[in-house]
Amino acid sequence: MNSYVVHELEFLKELNPSQRTAVELTEGPVLVIAGPGSGKTRVLTYKVAYLIATKKASPMQIVALTFTNKAANEMKRRIVELIGVAGEAVFAGTFHAFAARVLRMFGDKVGIERNFTIYDEKDSQALIKDIIEELGYQHERVLTPSYVYERIERLKERFVTPEDTPMYEYPDREVRNIYREYNVRLQHNNALDFADLLFYAWRVLRESEVARERFSKKYILVDEYQDTNRAQYEILKVLAQKYRNITVVGDEDQSIYRWRGADIHNILDFEKDFPDAKVIRLEENYRSTKRILRVATHLISFNILRKGKQLYTTNPEGDRVKIIEAYDERDEARKVVDIVENAGRNLGDFAILYRTHFQSRTFEEELQRRGIPYVVVGGLRFYERKEVKDALAYLKVLVNPRDTVSLIRVIENPPKGIGKVTLKKLQQYAERHGNSLYGVLREVEAIPDIPARIKGHIITLYQNIERWRHLDVKPAELLDKILGESGYWEWIGDDEERIENLRELIASLREYEELEDYLRTVALFTDIDEWRSDRQKLNLMTLHSVKGLEFPIVILTGLEEGLFPHYKSLNEPEELEEERRLFYVGITRAKERVYITYAMSRRRRVCMRSRFLNELPSEEIDFEW
């Protein structure tokens, strides 16, 4: 080994023995079971650096898949830190971003056009809502767009087609009918939903040898493996087929996305799927006090679905966990904010965690009252704001005129003299003539039953869109122009916040030369990706958002039956275990102290303290009434 390489490998000394083994075991399948705070991101980044430094692979031959953009960016940043700019060439991204890239290059192999639109949950639900009405199901109370969407996505993630959808009980048949029509519409709209991205990418990789060659990386690394769903798992299998060098890192005790299709069995059964897999456990915790670790360990031992692990730390013993009872949610907020104010620490040292978003409101009110600065992480997210979605809809239509969901949004915002009745007529006409809604706008003269005045509005809209489509300007400039010419700026008036959001959107567009690139990226972006810690602000977020983060002091709130565990999880033992894992994730975010609160009544209803509180070791706990 020459001295250059030896120097490059100095960083290995920063790893403990098991971390180092995980890094140095480069060939064959490796499962790393990584407890909270055990340095799993470190293992992943160092492994990438190691592969490159030892010349086992070029950056191009490595793919690192993560669950969030934030994790991906963080990984990339640390790789570059270790080995320099060469690290930029490593693909580090989410499964969905990876899939979108595969489809951009090879989508035509499975009939996907280059300019496809990605539908987010809301877009998809708008489509589903339409279908429900058309099929006459709008009075079936259970068949809400969100319910149906969820059912369909779960089916898609397991590659179940409408035809193969089983029909056991009541709404199955209806769901199947909607599912069938939903797929047809997506195709007409030249659009893919989240599950489609994974499904079609999988098909491309299976069916096209060229694509498989291009994307079969020599080394595959997967973060948060416990949260992968079936489709993601199948993609991994195809990718790993050739070289079989796959390292997955995860913790079954932190699997909290079952409701979104994550299959904990992917990690529990990894050794069955890859019989020659080496298993490494990272059990030394560098984050929390001994006390916190004991409490967390005791709690999670109530779960059955796990591999089990022995966490330990050389950190100090630490303070006992404090449980605080409140009268109601407002009293809870007061007591929580009291803790924060009296601790004499930076506000950024605290995280207030809750099960559901709506709980943030009471805390926000209290904080505003006392003039304490705070951030709500992942509340109503930037890209889900109405004005942002509207603006993006204009851009989407320009790239993909068949995207009817976006086109309708354009028609409605701001209002253009084309109302519900006319819209229905246009849609029906489109349906009958096998044309897209956009195609019909062009031929509006030929449609009967539409007043001339309204036809005028339609023609104006059509001409505007055509003009915008053929403008040869950069994306940011284009959007600015559209917002002006469509009357959007006027429409929102002096709503400062909306204006600011749109300005921000235009600013984010400036980094892009190509509208298509931008739209594909933006569809897979969320707010948490943007969040940066601020020492002077108190952090408020859900337990799901907090995964992967750590804070000196963590306050877990709303420990009440029906809220946490959430009432929807009470019937299924597996779902109850997931709630417990969520609690576990929350506790293990804390470095120094944990506070837990519950209210005796919430929203004027009496409630019972959470069963999870009885699962904490009483000798580690202080109660306060």
Place this chain on the structure above:
DNA sequence: TAAGTTCCCGTTTTT
């Protein structure tokens, strides 16, 4: 027929 207004509903977690 479009668009503005009011009122009532519910609110898990999110790539």
Place this chain on the structure above:
DNA sequence: CGGGAACTTA
């Protein structure tokens, strides 16, 4: 508190 349905106005 925002979104949507139902109602009102033009």
